Amino acid sequence: MKNQITTLFLLFISFLGHSQFSPNDDAVYLDSLNNIGNEENYKFIRVIKNFTEKKDLYEVAFYYKSGKIERRGTTSNKFLMNYEGPCVHYFENGNRKKIVHYSDNQISGKQFEWYENGNAKLESEVVYDKKSNNSLTKIINYWNSNNEQKVINGEGEFEETETYLMIHKSPSITYSKGLIKNFLKEGTWKGNSPQNKINFTEEFIKGELISGKSIDSLGVETTYNEIEIKPKPKRGLDDFYHFIGINYNTPQIAGLRGKIYITFIVETDGTLTEIKVIRDIGYGTGAEAIRVLSKYGYWLPGKQRGIPVRVMYSLPITIQYRF
DSSP: OHHHHHHHHHHHHHHHTOSSOOTTSEEEEEOTTSSBOOTTTOSEEEEETTTTSOOSSEEEEEEETTSOEEEEEEESOTTTTOBOEEEEEEOTTSOEEEEEEEETTEEOEEEEEEOTTSOEEEEEEEEEETTTTEEEEEEEEEEOTTSOEEEETTEEEEEEEEEESOBSSSOEEEEEEEEEETTEEEEEEEEEETTTTEEEEEEEETTEEEEEEEEETTOOEEEESOSEEOOEETTOHHHHHHHHHHHOOOOOOTTOEEEEEEEEEEOTTSOEEEEEEEEOOSTTHHHHHHHHHHHSOOEEOEEETTEEEOEEEEEEEEEEOOO
């Protein structure tokens, strides 16, 4: 597997035609959901500069298949992508798409977005509360695709497009529309999700979701008070990691250490399927991870607007044989 990663890196350098990359950098394939991918399904290539060094912050860049830059920022964790500071996203034509500011891997502070033609789209501010782990987004100024300013200094009508990456196979996109009052969502908002085939109505007071109701293609109604719920083990993540730790049999190979990556699908009924090894370090480390995961019980499924959805989960496992 190490040879495959080295080959990927060398091909990547040749592909981009850049000379600033070094063997100390790390390059991996990513799919459309930003999970570790492979040569067949990748949408981006991620490069972490000076990966082998110990640093407080690592430069990280994402590239389209064309070799054009897609995203550039810094992370405090080279394995888990804990973003810190500004992260600049680009359209493939080279124009800026958005600037997202992070603090301890949470979106926080001023945010900016543009349309593909370079026109301004959105100026907003995210207020993150560490105690409650909740975020509140203030809409300051917004321009529609016709370059008409619809929200001025926190007042007006806003058309929102949201992309959720946790849906299996492709990102889920929703469209909604409503009023902004004193910088926050207010009153009744209506929208739809073409991929999930639902229409929804939501009520907001001072930016807080009070209630929501989705209606699917069969007319079935579902109520909710959280827009997105991520999947999780029924007994919690601590139990899940403890289960892996005590059941994983590390090959007894002197000096064996590294990180393997596994992906699996959390189905709408909470079962785990399609467990795959994306990257391992040999000696059966990937096969052992599949064996252990297959033994674990049910999860609580992910939900979007009250409806269970299939979610791809990416899991890194650190391997180190001690003797």
